[in-house]
Amino acid sequence: MKIVLIQLVLIGFVILTAVRLLRHRGARTQAVRRVGLMLFAALAVWSILFPSVWNRIARIVGVGRGTDMVLYALVVAFLSFTLTTYLRFRDLEARYTKLARRLALDEVGLPHQSETVPERQEQPYAGS
Amino acid sequence: MNDSRTVHDSTSHDSRAHDTWVVIPLYNEGQVITDVIAQVRGAFDQVVCVDDGSMDDSAELAASAGARVVRHPFNLGQGAALQTGFDYALSDPTMKYVVTFDADGQHQIADAIGMVERLRVGEADVVFGSRFLDERSSPTLGKKLVLRAAVGYTNMTTHTRLTDAHNGLRAISRPVLKQIRITQNGMAHASELVAQIGASKASYVEHPVHILYSDYSKAKGQSLWNSINILAELILR
Structure with missing residues (x-):
């Protein structure tokens, strides 16, 4: 697998955003939201590394x-x-x-x- | 001191005035507010102006004209001002009726007196002013269409039957007033008020009122463009 620059930039951006959101939520943030955010970030990284995952999802839902x-x-x-x-x-x-x-x-x-x-x-x- | 046979000054104690509060939302009406309050105080002793963060000297003028002035720290909107006035009036245990009156001088005090009279004789719990019950008021065609559309929408969504839902002149009795809670800070409060009165099962009647479309009120009043905003606020509430 060959990593291109845009992928690095995007991954860095996603991680930064996730960390910022987690930090700024305060003590009362619900765990569900955090888990959801982690999953979202993981999916984002995953789809940056393997853009074809979107194609697969698209085919499943008929887009x-x-x-x-x-x-x-x-x-x-x-x-x-x-x-x-x-x-x-x-x-x-x-x-x-x-x-x-x-x-x-x-x-x-x-x-x-x-x-x-x-x-x-x-x-x-x-x-x- | 002065001859108060015709002039009701602040010390007159006629019973008809002391159970009624006139609520006037006030926002930048310095040009006319002194006259409006003088006119109102000729018939009603207790006037509360809710100054909604005016940038001119409206609040000072209203106070020196003899109104109690409640001042919002910043502009919140006419709906918020009305609710503040209602809260103030409700804090007076002797209050039985509230009249809402516009600050720009488009309402006639004689109409307000007639409306409170209808509450007093027990004809209804709420009296709405309507400019469409007779031919005295002459809104422009565009304004007429917008008002008709607005009242059509209000009737449709609130199960009430009114001819003019966006009239600032109303008379409301205490038990109904206690149930009203305006949350629409902007101009959509008129429909919200009707909706809450409709939901409270209070009895209501309409009273023919004369809206005076002076050059001043025309220049200050709702533009047709603003009716689009009102519609949007109503739908997005």
């Missing part, structure tokens, strides 16, 4: 060529990435909205608590 198969997989992966990112952002938005609302309401106090006009400053909570 013409391995390159097409990779493209389809990429499209699916990209769409799922877009979706999870969208959901995560929406979740984040809901959180900071709650936080901002709480801040705003605390700043102004309860309706009949003070008759003064609120300024942008801390308003002590007179918990009578």
Whole structure:
């Protein structure tokens, strides 16, 4: 087997990405995700060394060529990435909205608590 | 001090005003907000403006016009501002009704009074303002089509029957308000509100209101392009 430069570059890239992802996940990362990531990385290395594996997969699922198969997989992966990112952002938005609302309401106090006009400053909570 | 036979100043204690909070989402309306609040306070004592991170002096003007001002630390969107106003009103145990009112001066206070009156006599739990029940409002053709499409979509997805779902003038009674939780920060909140009211099985009626399309509100208001954004927000919720 003859290793070409592009294969080395790609393998290095995959390993770096996997390591980075593992490192940045923190303590609560689920083991399943890690195993999945390892498998994915292994598959990536495998398919770099033996590009024909994609051809075999493509033939099994009835797609013409391995390159097409990779493209389809990429499209699916990209769409799922877009979706999870969208959901995560929406979740984040809901959180900071709650936080901002709480801040705003605390700043102004309860309706009949003070008759003064609120300024942008801390308003002590007179918990009578 | 002054002659308050016709003017309701902040010290007037007419009972009709004290169980109602008028919620006004406020975002960069410095030009008109003083007049709008003065007009509202002629009929309702308790006005809460939710300043949604305005870049102009809207919040200060609203405060000096006599409104309570709740200030978002940064811009969150009109839906978020409404919910903040609802939370504020709900923290007042004597509140029975809430009116949502636009800050740009396109609503008439007489309509709001009529709507609260219908809540008060127990006609319904929620009163929606509709500009399509009579001929007073004259939206442009494009706007009319967009609003019709929007209400068609809302009716279809929420099992309600309304003629104008995207009207900022509404009157809501306390028990219903407690069940509402707007999560759509952007403009899709109008449909979300209708959906939640529909799901709560609250009774609702529509009230004919006059939308004043002044040059100011036309320049500030929703462009047709934005209706595409609203539609997208609705579908992607």
